[in-house]
């Protein structure tokens with residue numbers, strides 16, 4: 354289990370990528386995967402665009418991960434603008450390629466940000482139904498989303514946690530959280546979740562800050578709060594990328610090390626397909642590339 358009996362247990366990471374739109378982006382993605390792969394992530398996940406807009410690209414990326422790397426891929430899947438039959442077909446295609454782990458999501462309204470979700474009559478209406486649909490096809494590993502500051506559409510925490518409970522009752526085996534910067538908020542959320550009788554691992558979603566201005570804007574839409582101390586750390590760094598990236602590595606590694614002290618050991622990184630900052634953070638966390646470890650072991654044995 355992820356937490357919290359064994360403080361400062363060895364850190365394990367997973368990485369999230371998004372499917373590339375252009376050849377250039379594809380090169381960047383694969384360079385990032387190659388740089389991060391030796392850190393032996395537990396799994397790597399690939400997001401799925403609204404309305405299946407990235408369906409083919411997500412599938413291609415997952416296929417390439419399966420054929421060209423030793424990494425364990427997790428395919429994100431949403432309920433947006435597709436019938437149950439369409440989605441079941443996608444699931445079966447994935448299964449035929451060898452995918453065993455899904456991240457089951459509802460997705461968002463295609464009418465635009467802030468518009469209420471309206472599922473299709475013939476579709477899965479939410480992530481709990483999608484989780485059930487996945488389980489009906491095979492005994493997949495299923496991760497779902499969780500919200501330490503509650504989902505913006507949720508009237509209160511108890512409704513939000515009820516939704517998580519439904520996902521778990523339908524077969525979810527892990528929850529990955531929306532990103533957050535205040536560890537106290539996360540810890541309180543996990544306590545609430547446990548009180549609701551949910552015992553699956555709640556894996557913190559960690560967002561390394563590549564661009565503070567952008568992430569602060571995005572956080573507003575997701576309901577993630579930006580603590581004053583965090584804004585203060587990045588103040589005046591808008592046109593100083595080098596200092597910005599050093600500060601980002603320090604802030605993010607501090608966050609993860611603090612969570613680790615509180616007993617959490619698994620962390621899911623939103624990489625934005627960029628490896629350098631994530632790699633530096635993982636180094637500070639004590640992760641070392643596998644090939645080097647093996648080389649050291651070999652030289653020690655000689």
Ligand code: FAD
Nearest residue numbers: 400401429458459460479480498504507513516529530531
């Ligand atoms: P659900 O679990 O179905 O519902 C989310 C919440 O909405 C519930 O907890 C509840 O609080 C509220 N809610 C839903 N229905 C109702 C209702 N009828 N009444 C009251 N409250 C309700 N999006 C993508 O498009 N592609 C991705 O690949 C993707 N990956 C993600 C990965 C992670 C780890 C996370 C955290 C999010 C991801 N998202 C992705 C975003 C996600 O699709 C949105 O947050 C979406 O708004 C909710 O999806 P969900 O699976 O949490 O939905």
